[in-house]
Amino acid sequence: MPEIAVQSQSSAQLTYGLVEVQDLSICFEDKRQTTTTILDKINFTVEPGSFVCLLGPSGCGKSTVLNTVAGFINPTEGKILVDNQPVTKPGADRGFVFQQYSLLPWKTVFQNVEFGLKIKGIAKTKRRELVKEYLNRVGLYKHRDSFPHQLSGGMKQRASIVRALINSPSVLLMDEPFSALDAQTRHMMQELLMEIWQDFKTTVIFVTHDIEEAVLLGDRILVMGVNPGHIKEDIAIDLKRPRHIDDTLTPEFIQISRQVLATIREETLKSMEC
Amino acid sequence: MTSLSKSSLDTDSRFSIGKIFRLNKLGRRILSLVIFFGVWQFLCAIKFHFFINFNFLPSPIEVVEATWEFFHDDPWVHFRSSILRVLLGYTIASILGIILGIFIGAWQKVDDFLSPPLELLRPIPAVAWIPLAILMFPTAEAGMIFITFVGGFFPVLISTVKGVESTINDTVLIRVGQCLGAKSWHIFKDIVIPGALPSIASGLVIGMGNAWFCLVTAEILAGRYGVGYITWESYVTSNYPPIVMGMLLIGLMGAISSWAISHLTSALMPWRSIEKQDA
Numbered sequence: 001m002p003e004i005a006v007q008s009q010s011s012a013q014l015t016y017g018l019v020e021v022q023d024l025s026i027c028f029e030d031k032r033q034t035t036t037t038i039l040d041k042i043n044f045t046v047e048p049g050s051f052v053c054l055l056g057p058s059g060c061g062k063s064t065v066l067n068t069v070a071g072f073i074n075p076t077e078g079k080i081l082v083d084n085q086p087v088t089k090p091g092a093d094r095g096f097v098f099q100q101y102s103l104l105p106w107k108t109v110f111q112n113v114e115f116g117l118k119i120k121g122i123a124k125t126k127r128r129e130l131v132k133e134y135l136n137r138v139g140l141y142k143h144r145d146s147f148p149h150q151l152s153g154g155m156k157q158r159a160s161i162v163r164a165l166i167n168s169p170s171v172l173l174m175d176e177p178f179s180a181l182d183a184q185t186r187h188m189m190q191e192l193l194m195e196i197w198q199d200f201k202t203t204v205i206f207v208t209h210d211i212e213e214a215v216l217l218g219d220r221i222l223v224m225g226v227n228p229g230h231i232k233e234d235i236a237i238d239l240k241r242p243r244h245i246d247d248t249l250t251p252e253f254i255q256i257s258r259q260v261l262a263t264i265r266e267e268t269l270k271s272m273e274c
Numbered sequence: 275m276t277s278l279s280k281s282s283l284d285t286d287s288r289f290s291i292g293k294i295f296r297l298n299k300l301g302r303r304i305l306s307l308v309i310f311f312g313v314w315q316f317l318c319a320i321k322f323h324f325f326i327n328f329n330f331l332p333s334p335i336e337v338v339e340a341t342w343e344f345f346h347d348d349p350w351v352h353f354r355s356s357i358l359r360v361l362l363g364y365t366i367a368s369i370l371g372i373i374l375g376i377f378i379g380a381w382q383k384v385d386d387f388l389s390p391p392l393e394l395l396r397p398i399p400a401v402a403w404i405p406l407a408i409l410m411f412p413t414a415e416a417g418m419i420f421i422t423f424v425g426g427f428f429p430v431l432i433s434t435v436k437g438v439e440s441t442i443n444d445t446v447l448i449r450v451g452q453c454l455g456a457k458s459w460h461i462f463k464d465i466v467i468p469g470a471l472p473s474i475a476s477g478l479v480i481g482m483g484n485a486w487f488c489l490v491t492a493e494i495l496a497g498r499y500g501v502g503y504i505t506w507e508s509y510v511t512s513n514y515p516p517i518v519m520g521m522l523l524i525g526l527m528g529a530i531s532s533w534a535i536s537h538l539t540s541a542l543m544p545w546r547s548i549e550k551q552d553a
Binding site: 070072089094096101104105107116119120147148149163164173 | 460
C-alpha cells in the first residue's frame with residue numbers, strides 16, 4: 001500500500017481502507033456445553049477515510065468486534081473484508097492501539113515506534129528519518145531514548161498511536177485508547193488525535209464507552225446493544241471539522257449527545273442486569 | 275536518632291542500656307553479628323551440652339585460627355580447583371538450561387517429551403548423584419563438574435520455562451507484534467525472549483548459588499584440591515575447625531558470584547534499572 005508522508009494534506013478521498021463487516025457472529029461454548037452468543041449478526045460498512053466510533057456499555061462486545069476486524073479472533077459466522085480482502089489473521093494493514101500496557105517495556109520509545117518498519121525491512125536511515133518525523137509530530141522526540149516505564153500515560157499512548165500510524169495501515173483500530181487516562185490528558189489526546197487524523201485521514205474504528213468522546217471524534221457512531229451484542233443505531237455526526245474540546249459545550253453538541261444518551265441508556269441498564 | 279533516646283530509660287547515665295536504642299541501622303546490624311559470634315564463642319567455651327552438644331563444635335576463634343593457617347599454606351590451588359569446577363559446571367548448566375527452557379516453554383510437543391524425565395530427575399539431591407557420577411564419568415574431575423552442573427541446571431531451566439510461558443501468555447504484547455506485521459521469528463526474538471529475560475536472570479542467580487552449594491558434595495570425589503575437598507577431608511580426619519571455615523568460604527564465594535551474576539544480568543536489562551521520572 002502507498003506510504004503516507006507526514007506532511008500530506010489529503011483533501012482527496014482515500015481509496016483504500018474500506019471495511020465491511022458482514023453478518024458477523026461470535027458464539028462461545030463454555031465447559032458446560034452452554035453456548036453464549038457474544039455478537040449476533042453484526043453488519044456495517046466503514047467508508048475509506050472515515051472515523052467511526054463503536055459506542056456501547058461495558059460487555060456489549062464492542063472490543064470483540066474490533067478484535068475480529070484486527071484478526072485476533074476468528075468469527076463463528078460471517079466475515080470481514082478490508083479492501084475486499086477477507087480478514088483471516090492479524091496484519092500490518094490493520095494497525096491497533098490498545099488501552100494500556102502495550103509498549104514493549106524493553107524497547108525505548110524510538111525502538112518501539114520503529115519496530116513495524118524494522119520488520120518490513122526498511123533501511124536504517126529511512127527508519128530514523130520517519131521515526132523522527134512521527135515523534136516530532138506528537139512531541140515525543142526528546143523522549144525517544146526513554147523506556148516506557150519512564151513515561152506518563154499520555155506519552156505512552158502518543159507513542160502507541162504513532163507506532164501504529166508509521167506503518168501506514170489501511171485501517172487504524174483503537175480500543176478505548178484514552179480510557180485509562182485522567183480527564184485533562186484525555187482531552188489533550190482527543191485533540192491531538194483529531195489533528196493527526198486530519199493529516200492522514202486513515203480509516204479509523206474507535207471503540208469507547210464515553211458518549212462525549214464518541215460525538216467529539218466520530219463522523220458516525222454505531223451504538224451497540226447488549227445481550228447479545230448487536231448494532232442498535234447508526235448515528236451520523238454532522239458537526240463541522242476541525243473540532244475542539246470547547247465544542248462539547250455548544251448546543252448542537254449537547255443535542256446530539258442527548259440523542260445518543262437516550263439510545264444508550266436502555267442498553268446500559270440492560271447490561272447492568274446480567 | 276530515635277525518639278527513644280529521650281525516654282526515661284536514659285535518665286541515669288550516658289552509658290545505660292538506653293544507648294543501644296540510639297544506634298542507627300548499621301550499628302544495630304553490626305551489633306547483631308557481634309552478639310551472634312559472642313554467644314557462639316560463649317557456648318563453646320562453657321562446653322554447653324543440653325540436647326544440642328557444643329563440645330565438639332569449633333568456636334569462632336578456632337575457625338579464625340584455621341582460616342589463618344589455611345591462607346598461609348597455598349590456598350589458591352584450592353580456590354582455583356573449586357572455582358574452575360563450578361564455573362565449568364555452571365556455564366554448561368546455564369547454556370543447556372536456557373536452550374532447553376526456551377524450547378520447552380514455547381512448544382507443547384517438546385514440553386510433552388522432555389518434561390516427564392526432567393521432572394523425575396529434578397528432585398534428586400546432589401549427594402545422591404555421587405554413585406552415578408562415579409560410574410558414568412571417566413574421571414573424578416568430570417564427575418565433580420557434573421554434580422555442580424546438576425546444581426545449576428534445574429533453577430535455570432525452570433525459570434526459563436516459566437519466563438517464556440508467561441510472556442507467551444501476555445496476549446496484549448503478542449498481539450502488538452502481530453498487528454505490526456511480525457512473523458513468528460520476530461515475535462520470538464523481540465517479544466518472547468526479552469519478556470522472559472527477568473525470569474531467566476533470576477534463575478541464573480539462583481543456579482549459581484546452587485552450583486556452589488553442590489560443590490562440597492561434588493568434591494567428596496576430589497583427589498587433593500578444592501575448598502569443598504578441604505571441608506570434607508577435615509570432617510573425615512576429625513579436624514573440625516576447617517569444616518566451618520570451608521562452609522563459610524564456600525558460602526562467601528557463592529554469594530559473591532551470585533551477586534556478580536545479578537549485576538551482569540541487570541546490565542542486559544537496562545529498562546529495569548532506571549529510576550522513574552515525572553513527565
